[in-house]
Amino acid sequence: MGKKLAIGLVAVVLLGIAGYFGVRAVGERSARAEVERAFEEIRRRGATARFAEASVDPAARAIVLTGIEVGAADAGATVRIGRLTATGAQPPRDNYAEAEALDLEGVEITLTGSAAFGGTLVYAIPKVMIDRYRGPVVPVAAPAGEAGPFGAARFALRQFAATSAAKITIPAMTLRHQPAAAGAVPIEATYEGIAAEQVAAGKVRSLLIDKLAFSGPDEVPARDGLGGAAPAGGARQAGELSGIVAARIDTAPFLAVLAGAAPGAAPDDYQAIYGKVVTGPYKVRHHDGSTAGADSLLLEHVGIKPSAIALDRLLELDALSRKGPDLSVAELGELVEETRRIIDGLAFRTFSMTGLTAASADEKLRIAAVRLDGFAAGVLDTFELEGLDGTDADKRAVKAGQLVVRRLDLKALADLARDADAPTPVGLLGLFKVVSGIEASAIEVPYDGENGSAPGQALRIGALTLGWGSVLGELPTTVRFEMKDVSGPISAADGEPFVYLANAGITSATMSTALNIAYDPASGDLQIGPLGARLEKAFSVSLDTSIGNVPKEAFADAAAAFGALGDITARPLKLKVENLGLVELMLQQLAEAAGVTPDEIRNDLAAQVDEIAAVLAQVNPDVVAVADAVKGFLAAPRTLTIQATPKPDTPLLPLFLADAPFGALSAFSLSATAGP
Template sequence: MGKKLAIGLVAVVLLGVAGYFGVRFFGDRTARAEVERAFEEIRRRGGVAQFAEASVDPAARSIVLTGVALGGADATVKIARLTATGAQPPRDNYAEAETLDLEGVEITLSGPAAFGGTLVYAIPKVMIDRYRGPVVPLAAPAGEAGPFGAARFALRQFAATSAAKVTIPSLTLRQQPAKAGAVPVELAYEGIAAEQIAAGKVRSLLVDKLRFSGPDEVPVEGSPQDAAPTGGARQTGELSGIVAARLDTAPFLAVLTGTAPGKEPDDYQAIYGKVVTGPYRVKHHDGSTAGADSLLLEHVGIKPSAIALDRLLELDALTRKGPDLSVAELSALVEETRRIIDGLAFRTFSMTGLSATSKGETVRIAAVRLDGFAAGVLDAFELEGLDGTDADKRPVKAAQFVVRRLDLKALADLAREADAPTPMAALGLFKVVSGIEAAGVEVPYEGDNAAAGQPLRIGALTLGWGSVLGEIPTTLRFEMKDVSGPISAADGEPFVYLANAGITRATMSTALNIAYDPASRDLQVGPLGARLEKAFAVTLDAGIGNVPKEAFGDAASAFGALGEVTARPLTLKVENLGLAELMFQQLAEAAGVSPDEIRADLSAQVDEIAAVLAQVNPDVVDVAAAVKSFLATPRTLTLSATPRADTPLLPLFLNDAPFGALSAFSLSATAGP
């Protein structure tokens, strides 16, 4: 945005300067006197204005000025030659011309207008079609010479100027920071063309190419790279094919002045309708590179009341202090950042074909997209086609990664507690995002065994929550499909049985769903499940009742509500996918017996346990029969528990009798296919 604003500022100055002439009579004898009169008006208002020669061609209705020099406290403009053809006599202090050509233009800004340093624009040639602008500069209000006074003045001039087209074949910019020895910023534009300029708006702006160079990133103080020499380190880059549509400078003027004519300062005001670019490439001083094939930015707006000039200056001063901020300054930094974030909005920002290289490693991303940003909240962040390597050159991939509803203001609140976190800070994460999704992920397995470095893959992952009543969400969904990775006997049960059978990788899927119904005050948990391929699958459906809405206020309220909640029906389903056979076979081999003997021994143990528990709940007898049937032919076992009455849960957990809770439920079980 800053670079495009720089282009706009140059256009503002040029179009404003072009109006600094006014000749009422076309004749050599009067030309110089009339131009001098206009320039004298500029000097009377406190500016610098002079020219070398003025001539007129009455037949062509052309005016030529040479050696033009204009300036103020922190800005100067020099024009070697200014030619206007098809000029009209000024009317209402406005001058018009069919064409206006400027040659040898140099604009120099210093002081606050150049961020404390010096900013120089060099423009060999400018061509303007159907120009109309003020004969002399518009009156500047009191205090215009303060910070960014030149920019405010230029934006006002631009708003009073119109042109059918402005063409600038080339333009260079050099910013020299005030700090001695600092690396300057240099930009070179090629093929600038702007069309339909009026009332501070530009219908379209095209730039064929932008080349830039400037200071490279300086290592963080105290980091291992801090000792490396960084003086003079530069980065260079290039951006091609810039196309911007529906530009409006009025919001920028509102930021610098605090108001915008005809608009509420608390509303978002559009500054870009659409910006599209071609390839972008940057190279750092250490040889690393980064780039993208294209960029897209749509419907960008700002809220002038949030992005106020004094706020920007204060934020800049705080960030320059680095890590030496006091607690009060850190709080102020977070607050100012929150307000500025609130002042930005856009509909879409996307990049395609991203790549980065460093020390022989390359990371590629097919696309990155940000959708719907306003009031500090981003509707969605999406990354597609990540393909790269880690520090050990092992592959890292992700087909898709999505973050839903990212609240940057809530994130800033968490940052405020970074040095003194509270238990509530963890719950604050629920307000930062509303969900995360991933698919086609592959990362190296981190372990200290022979499997280290092998790929760990995630087919799909979904984690989301919503309907936050207080600090805790009332809905939660977690699902992870086809997570596969290396296994060994050292991983313990149940993986030891798979590994002993010669299986070196396992694939697992899990799911959890939680939903609260405020009307019924029921909290449903399920389906909650896990599936380990070639082993087993288990699914649980359960819930609790009489849950007050206040339980979702904060952590303390949630614990306080435990005394009120009651039990609801529970169903547990276990499916054998091959683990039972492996266990029976391996246990039998270890004991030196047959698998049938292992089954018989387990069935006998079930009978012993059932005989004890049946004294508490007679339903255990039927449950034991189903379990024994499952052991004999391991397929599917379904267990159900239904409360006999409206049973509070907390007393059941606090019961001193180990199996006392069994009497509160009606139990059933089935074994089948």
């Protein structure tokens, strides 16, 4: 109990709870006696408490105390105040005291043991100024039997909830946490220009901090060849954050987390802890010389579910995570489940950062903006990155105009983590639930080609869209994939068709692809297409078709999809090929290799088409018309269109299981045209 009283006085000092010193006398002797009685009450409850001098000014209704020192019986917490001045104090009423102003000078708070997370934590505050405070005369009583490493924090939050002040000003404050482990790097922080306004009932209307400077252990590993790296185990990082403004702060949810939910308690709703947080520039420098920073940060409408982020759960999660690779299968499952619950307990409307930078001796990176919108129940509506520009370790450009991720489900991602070491094909279907879409534009990344055939080159993507939706069970009913203007170096080693382009002296190529799939539950048709690809200076190909009689149950899982194949029927198919220069390159290069003319190669190919058509025409006479169109395309290679129309209610599965390779031809009516 002594430690709690000392921590309670910490809250008294910092938050304006000066009820111990209500002015009820007019002389210094009686004032000292009054203060002695208050300090005796603290000592009676198990703590140590003393002061040097007490004086009073009845006209100003002011009292001054010097040399204050209060400590827990076990020396786990100590508060020292050089001078405390209360002006305009009112006599206590209903166990509460009020004052127009409360000034504290030379404040030092020392915590050790569990109250300081192990080790020693020291706060040094040269001056605190509090306007129009109201607070309890004695510390707010804690529930019977409350203990544990966060008992003091719970006690301080209860004191804070019972306190009000118009404004609290702290010009400067420093803290230093020295871990108990031998040789551990201490954590140090310095705050400048702290001002809190309208403090009441555990809430703060606004909080301003001009600057926060910090230093502590650095987890970034040292890099060989970089000067100034700190010794192993003693690596430090340092940084600062300025222009911090927070609005509509509520500490009640934090107290609910530390207090813990009662066994069997019903899940609660999200409770707001911040209305808005805005900061100016942030920067940090690691021990190896690398740096990181941002121009600004914005966080809006942050809330938590106290029952989901219970103290016991946090402690258990911390204990499991510290085991690392030593986790058993059962412990890994428990870790994933606890992570899911905590993720479910966090929510915010917007989190964004602008002007992000990172730099080391070898790499540089700048991102114009990162924005996360709509996070609740473990699901993020949108992640958006804009204006990435940097270099890799070889000083090659890495760029991205925009990257967007739609509906990222972190709880589904945690489920996939269960079998991350040995994922199954069926388990990978869970990826459809992790995200619903990805978009990117103006991407540039280093690309060395096949087996290093194009060193120092770049791969560029004009635009990429990948998305799916309307998931029925494990499988989506709509899929869209589109990639435009993908360009990069090519060589003969890339194989066909790139070998013909490379042999013609073309060193780079640009390609676009697309795939669209959409299911109509009413008709049972699954539309496939347009599906296509376009290689500039080579060719363009597109396919448009569908399959019918697809039951909704086919999307439940992989087994159901396979089981439905026997009922699925074929639908009309249209294939279109457009020559963009590849046919001429192939004819020319084949002719040169054979020592003949391109027309001779063209005639040989036409003869081969006739031979194949003569065989296939025995299965389907329509093949003759298709062969004529193919020969017309060879003669004037522009566009070739082939259409296949299945006979009514043609089952799809037997077409793939036919014994003869071309047995499926009998199930379709064929037509083809060659034209411009």
